Amino acid sequence: PPETHAAAWARTRSGPAPVTDVAKLCVCDLLVAQCDVNCCCDPDCSAADFSLFTTCSVPIVTGDSRLCSQKAAIYSLDVEANPPERIFKLIDQVNPSVFCIHATNYKQAVSFSSPEMPTSENFDQLLERFGSATFSTEPDSWNMDTDAQNPFDANETYRYEYGVPIQTVDAFLRLPSPVVSSWCSDANPAGFLVNQATKCTRSVSVEKCDNIQAVSMLFYINSSILAVNITVQSVVVQSLNGMRTLLNGSDVLRLPVILDELCINIVLGVSYHITYTDAGEIIEAAASFVLGAINKEALSIQQSFEISFTQVNTKPVPLSGNPGYVVGLPIRAGFRPQGYPFPVEILFAALVLNTNKYSQLTILQSTSNQDCLAAQGARTPILFGYNMISGCKLRITAAMKCQPLTQTLLDLLKGQSFPEYVASFGNSQTQDVLDWVPITHLHTSEQRIYTTFQSSCQIPVSLEIEVKWTKYGSLVNPQARIVNVTATITTTTLKQLPSGRERTIPVTSSVVFTDISSPAEPGYKAWPTINAKLPFDFFFPFV
Amino acid sequence: LSSVPLQILFYVNGIYYIFYFLATLAMIVYKSQVFSYPDDFLAPDLALLFIMAILEVLQLYLGSKGNLTEEEAPLGLSLVITVGSVILSVYFLVWQTYVLKADVIINAVLLFTYGLESVLKVIAIAAFVS
Numbered sequence: 203p204p205e206t207h208a209a210a211w212a213r214t215r216s217g218p219a220p221v222t223d224v225a226k227l228c229v230c231d232l233l234v235a236q237c238d239v240n241c242c243c244d245p246d247c248s249a250a251d252f253s254l255f256t257t258c259s260v261p262i263v264t265g266d267s268r269l270c271s272q273k274a275a276i277y278s279l280d281v282e283a284n285p286p287e288r289i290f291k292l293i294d295q296v297n298p299s300v301f302c303i304h305a306t307n308y309k310q311a312v313s314f315s316s317p318e319m320p321t322s323e324n325f326d327q328l329l330e331r332f333g334s335a336t337f338s339t340e341p342d343s344w345n346m347d348t349d350a351q352n353p354f355d356a357n358e359t360y361r362y363e364y365g366v367p368i369q370t371v372d373a374f375l376r377l378p379s380p381v382v383s384s385w386c387s388d389a390n391p392a393g394f395l396v397n398q399a400t401k402c403t404r405s406v407s408v409e410k411c412d413n414i415q416a417v418s419m420l421f422y423i424n425s426s427i428l429a430v431n432i433t434v435q436s437v438v439v440q441s442l443n444g445m446r447t448l449l450n451g452s453d454v455l456r457l458p459v460i461l462d463e464l465c466i467n468i469v470l471g472v473s474y475h476i477t478y479t480d481a482g483e484i485i486e487a488a489a490s491f492v493l494g495a496i497n498k499e500a501l502s503i504q505q506s507f508e509i510s511f512t513q514v515n516t517k518p519v520p521l522s523g524n525p526g527y528v529v530g531l532p533i534r535a536g537f538r539p540q541g542y543p544f545p546v547e548i549l550f551a552a553l554v555l556n557t558n559k560y561s562q563l564t565i566l567q568s569t570s571n572q573d574c575l576a577a578q579g580a581r582t583p584i585l586f587g588y589n590m591i592s593g594c595k596l597r598i599t600a601a602m603k604c605q606p607l608t609q610t611l612l613d614l615l616k617g618q619s620f621p622e623y624v625a626s627f628g629n630s631q632t633q634d635v636l637d638w639v640p641i642t643h644l645h646t647s648e649q650r651i652y653t654t655f656q657s658s659c660q661i662p663v664s665l666e667i668e669v670k671w672t673k674y675g676s677l678v679n680p681q682a683r684i685v686n687v688t689a690t691i692t693t694t695t696l697k698q699l700p701s702g703r704e705r706t707i708p709v710t711s712s713v714v715f716t717d718i719s720s721p722a723e724p725g726y727k728a729w730p731t732i733n734a735k736l737p738f739d740f741f742f743p744f745v
Numbered sequence: 746l747s748s749v750p751l752q753i754l755f756y757v758n759g760i761y762y763i764f765y766f767l768a769t770l771a772m773i774v775y776k777s778q779v780f781s782y783p784d785d786f787l788a789p790d791l792a793l794l795f796i797m798a799i800l801e802v803l804q805l806y807l808g809s810k811g812n813l814t815e816e817e818a819p820l821g822l823s824l825v826i827t828v829g830s831v832i833l834s835v836y837f838l839v840w841q842t843y844v845l846k847a848d849v850i851i852n853a854v855l856l857f858t859y860g861l862e863s864v865l866k867v868i869a870i871a872a873f874v875s
Contacts, residue, residue, distance in 0.1 A: 268780075270846055301775070305844040308786055 220316065224263045224275045225292055242277035242288050253285035264295055270302040271295070361482040367391035368476070368484065370425035377474075377507050378402055378416065386416065392474070392509050394482070399508040408498050411458045411465035417503070418458050419491055422472050427487050432474075435488035440470060442495055456493060463498055470494040474509040485514060522586065523628020526674065526681025529587035531628065533669070533684070535563040535621035536638070563624060564617050565667070566711045568592040574614055574709055581617050584667070584713050586628075586682065593710035600699040604659035607696070615665040615691070615711050624669075626684045641687045648694040660693040665711040673719035685718065747812050748872070751865040755809050758858055762801050765851050769794055769837065776843045786842040797833040800826055808866065817873045824866050831859050 221227050230241035237247040242258035257279065264274040274295040280287050309315075320328050360369060368375040374391035379400035381387040386402035404416055415421045423432040437449045437456065442464075456467040471492035478484050496503060522531035564581035574594035584590065596611070623638040630637035647660065668688045673680035699705055773790055776782055804826040811820030838844065838852040 300847045300850070301772075301845050303780075303843055304846050304849050305839070306842065307840055307844075308782075308842045 220314065222265075224265060224273050227263050227275075228260070229263075230260045242279065242290075243275070247288075249285075249287060252279070252288040255279055255286070255288075258288075266303075267295075267297065268303050270297050270304050272297075360484075362394035362478070362484065363482065364395045365393045368394055368427055370427050372425060375425065375427060375474075377509055378404075378505065379507070386505060388416065394478075394484075395511050397508075397510050399506070401504060401506045403502050403504050405502045406465075406468065406496055406500060408460065408463065408465045408496060408500070411460060411468060411496070414458075416505075417468045419455055419467070419469055419493070420457065422469065422491075423455075423489055427476075427484055430484055430487050432487045432489050434491065435475065436490045438490070438492045440492055440494040442497065446492070464495050466495040467493045468496055468503065469505065470503060471506040472508070474507075476509065476511050477514050478511055479514050521629045522625075523682070525627040525629050526683060527586040527628040527671070529682075530585050532583040533563045533586055534625040534628070534630065535623060535641075536625075536632065537619075537622050563621055563667075565590060565665070565713055566592050566594065566614060566617075566709075568594060573597075575610075584669075586669075586671075586684075587715055589712070589714050591710060591712040593708055595706050596709050598696070598699065598705045598707060600701045600703060604661070604696060608659070608661050611662045611709065612691075614709065615662060616689075620689075624684055624687045627681070639684055639687055641689055644688060644690040646690060646692050648692055658698075659696040661696045661707075662691045662693050663707060663709050664692040666690045666692070667711075667713045669713065669715050670718045671715060672717070673722075677722050680719075746872075747815060748865060748869045751812050751862070751869055752809065754858070754862050754865060755805055755812070758862060759805055761855070761858065762798075762805075765855055766794070766798050768851055769848070772845060772847060776845075780843055782842065790842055793833055793836060797830060797837075800830050800833070804830060808862075812869060815873050817870045820866055820870050820873070824863060824870070827859055827863055827866070831856065834859065 228241065228243035228245070230238055231244045231246070232238055233246075235246055237251045238244050240255050240257060240259045241247070242252070242255065243260055243263065258277045261278060262274055262276050265272040272295055274293055276289075276291045276293060278289045278291075280289050318324060318328060362368065368391070376388050377390050377392045377398055377400060378386040378388050379390040379398075380402040381390070384403045386404045390400070392398065404414075406414060406417060411417065419434070423434060426432060434455070437454075438446050439449055440446045458465055458467045469491060473490045475488045475490070476484055477486035477488075492506075494503070522528060522534050527533070563584045565584055567580040567582040569576070569580055572593075572595050574596040582590070582592070594614075598607070621641065623640055626637050626639050648663070666689070668686075668690070669684055670686040670688075671682050671684045674683040675681045694707075773787070773794070777787055804823050807819040807826065808823035811817065811823060834852050834855050837848060838856070841848065
């Protein structure tokens with residue numbers, strides 16, 4: 203009959219009964235029907251095997267040691283006897299502590315519970331209880347946390363935190379990136395304020411190019427970031443030989459189209475620019491495309507993707523620290539724009555910043571052949587905290603005149619656009635004039651001037667920039683702040699050379715960072731004063 | 746005449762019960778930290794302990810009053826309440842979720858005290874009635 207069959211099947215499906223008899227429990231008995239080495243409790247071992255053991259790996263088997271009295275099986279080897287034999291003792295172990303468990307009325311306390319075997323009846327219920335990543339052992343107190351996705355209201359603005367994936371109407375904003383191999387995977391979500399740039403390979407073919415979604419512009423601007431549509435900022439068309447042209451009128455959506463054995467308007471690169479407010483909302487999203495063409499032999503193309511975030515109403519200038527300078531980031535410098543001679547003027551236009559990170563405060567970069575004139579223009583940016591020294595050798599012939607030589611050396615030492623102001627904090631805004639420190643220029647001469655006979659030529663041979671910085675802010679998180687920048691030019695006399703002779707002079711430039719922070723003084727609160735005033739008639743009868 | 750041994754026993758019982766209450770409460774806290782003590786087992790144990798405290802206070806007050814005023818009614822009521830306290834003490838001795846050896850010891854002492862007290866109460870009631 204089907205009932206008993208089902209019952210029998212349910213019975214056989216239950217797990218094996220747990221072994222609780224300490225005399226029969228053996229954890230070192232791993233091999234079935236074979237004797238385990240040094241396992242004194244193994245029932246498969248004979249007396250001859252025991253005589254070969256050296257020690258017992260399991261000397262005692264007990265139940266829960268917190269019980270007041272429990273059975274214990276003790277196994278030991280009697281090495282005195284010849285041959286060595288195993289001794290097995292079954293004793294009652296007594297826990298001397300006064301807090302030992304005398305009795306318990308809660309079955310699960312001192313034994314493991316057998317898990318329920320899933321059958322077709324209780325499977326759904328078991329899946330509900332244990333199907334998630336965590337579950338509690340007490341089913342009565344377990345409450346289902348419904349973590350259902352809250353449906354988005356397109357009208358309400360969504361505030362993002364750093365790293366949170368950017369939501370679009372159906373899923374997340376995707377930035378295809380290579381995973382494991384270099385093939386593109388579309389599952390990489392873009393995180394808020396995480397600037398990313400990825401390159402990956404995608405397989406294409408000319409015949410199917412209008413069917414492949416990932417090479418058409420529509421795929422990348424289709425999903426709108428909640429309330430904000432993705433606009434097309436610019437479109438650059440790259441021809442087969444690599445030449446790129448910027449198109450005017452970038453509102454047109456160009457879809458891949460097959461034209462004379464070529465497939466044109468294939469997306470080769472997308473660059474997203476997201477504008478956000480300081481409350482964490484995204485207000486604008488723009489995408490710039492690079493479209494290209496493939497021919498019949500092309501089997502795969504490389505696509506590059508980029509995403510960058512700018513705060514609304516600010517220019518995207520890379521910061522060198524927030525707020526103090528971070529060691530290793532370049533020092534930010536700039537110029538005062540023309541027409542503003544009074545630095546204390548409040549109506550001050552923003553300082554013109556050199557937004558190219560690597561052409562701000564720079565020093566001469568040494569080259570391998572050390573010839574000053576050969577490597578003109580090679581400059582390296584000054585990074586905060588890194589003292590640098592560089593130099594080159596200048597060959598002077600008799601024919602060189604003083605004034606042009608001085609100018610060449612000055613250009614060499616200072617570079618084309620030596621800035622006038624240096625930002626005192628890594629995140630100084632150009633509008634805050636007082637946050638910028640002017641560069642002080644000094645001139646010294648190498649030789650002491652003995653005579654008034656000064657018709658000889660003074661040429662600059664060394665530029666030393668000294669940046670004095672201090673620790674600013676709290677004691678546990680001090681921020682670096684530049685206080686003073688001094689550029690010292692050292693000149694030396696150029697002696698007239700007899701014609702035909704040459705001289706080589708070394709030209710050096712160096713940057714030194716000095717920490718002028720005064721040691722922190724702890725500030726203590728004033729001792730509280732005891733203000734105890736007795737009423738004036740306290741000592742009434744006597745005073 | 747009031748029974749002096751009964752009065753002494755009430756006094757000793759009061760002091761011992763304060764110790765018993767604090768010790769049992771501390772041990773329940775210890776058990777909940779060291780062992781697995783789910784809420785539906787912990788709540789009845791704590792509730793019964795507090796009920797036992799209330800019953801004990803009532804029993805000692807009524808018994809003392811009855812003994813000193815030589816009236817049998819409060820003493821009889823106290824005897825009835827003692828029965829309830831005995832049952833609760835047996836619960837803590839046998840049916841508690843975790844019975845430690847210390848629980849066994851203090852409950853045994855309490856039961857012995859109750860037994861002695863009940864005997865003396867019966868004798869006192871008999872003396873007052875007649």
